[in-house]
Amino acid sequence: MAEVLIIEDDDRIRPLLVRGLREAGHTVTSAPTGMGGLQLAVDSSPDLVVLDLGLPDVDGTQVLSMLRAVSQVPVIIASARADDPSLVGALDAGADDYVVKPFTSAQLDARVRAVLRRAASGREGPRTLTVGGLSVDLAGRRVHLDGAEVELTPREFDLLAHLAERPGEVVTKRDLLVEVWRQPWGGSDKTVDVHLSWLRRKLGETAADPRYLTTVRGVGVRLTAPDLPSPQDG
CATH class of the missing domain: 3.40.50.2300 (Response regulator)
Known part of the structure; x- marks a missing residue:
């Protein structure tokens, strides 16, 4: 250790x-x-x-x-x-x-x-984080989803990269405000909500029908790979 x-x-x-x-x-x-x-x-x-x-x-x-x-x-x-x-x-x-x-x-x-x-x-040098079909190139600040490049703003990239470094972990909005926006937690999470909404749209999902970004009500958000369909579903 x-x-x-x-x-x-x-x-x-x-x-x-x-x-x-x-x-x-x-x-x-x-x-x-x-x-x-x-x-x-x-x-x-x-x-x-x-x-x-x-x-x-x-x-x-x-x-x-x-x-x-x-x-x-x-x-x-x-x-x-x-x-x-x-x-x-x-x-x-x-x-x-x-x-x-x-x-x-x-x-x-x-x-x-x-x-x-x-x-x-x-x-170890430049890293690429991979979660399912999502690829986040930290050094190049580029994101690909299922092989296609996704155009993100600098803040959207920072938000996604922060979540991609913690796959499967519920990250609180307080953590995101402090670590991504470098702002003290003041009780307002509208900024995080708006950017998550924009990010979801660019990843082709919604809060009601999530693939990668899942909201845990009252806690925060979690980035995970979408579930693969079972053989009987296909």
């Missing part, structure tokens, strides 16, 4: 996360302060850092800036509020993902594995 560094000042949360990630197979070190965590990151070169924004000595965004000056280690931000402006600032400053408290060790482990997969793929 991976070597993970947790920088978290809460004495109740930190040991639970350490234990949970160790049980998932990771090697875990931790620090209760920003400067202590930064020193550990420099000395031990972990595979990934989980960074709390609300630290007692140095603000988490400052820790991220100092860390980014010396390392490109993947960083997952832990935040108490999804609408915290500093969360968006941290993502813009180079954080790779985020989790909102309260979260479980299993949820954090899933984020860790997803970020590490993306980091490994990035080191």
Whole structure:
């Protein structure tokens, strides 16, 4: 698995996360302060850092800036509020993902594995993501559906690419606003809904009759390959 560094000042949360990630197979070190965590990151070169924004000595965004000056280690931000402006600032400053408290060790482990997969793929060079007959060329920013190119706006491409990196996973509209639009969650999901509607139209489907994009009511949206017809259907 991976070597993970947790920088978290809460004495109740930190040991639970350490234990949970160790049980998932990771090697875990931790620090209760920003400067202590930064020193550990420099000395031990972990595979990934989980960074709390609300630290007692140095603000988490400052820790991220100092860390980014010396390392490109993947960083997952832990935040108490999804609408915290500093969360968006941290993502813009180079954080790779985020989790909102309260979260479980299993949820954090899933984020860790997803970020590490993306980091490994990035080191391997340009990628093409494939979901059923849908092909998303991340480097060329081109999309093909059943061999035919689909013309998307830059935002539509970013939205589809974000979902294609998480096939089968329900992605919340809050996540999409923060990670695709780089906007704090403010309770309005109209922007996401409109772009999903446009994207569905270009993929030849509707919300009522989905093929790739399935809305999970009250939760978010999931990108999956359409079910193949059974032999008796054909």
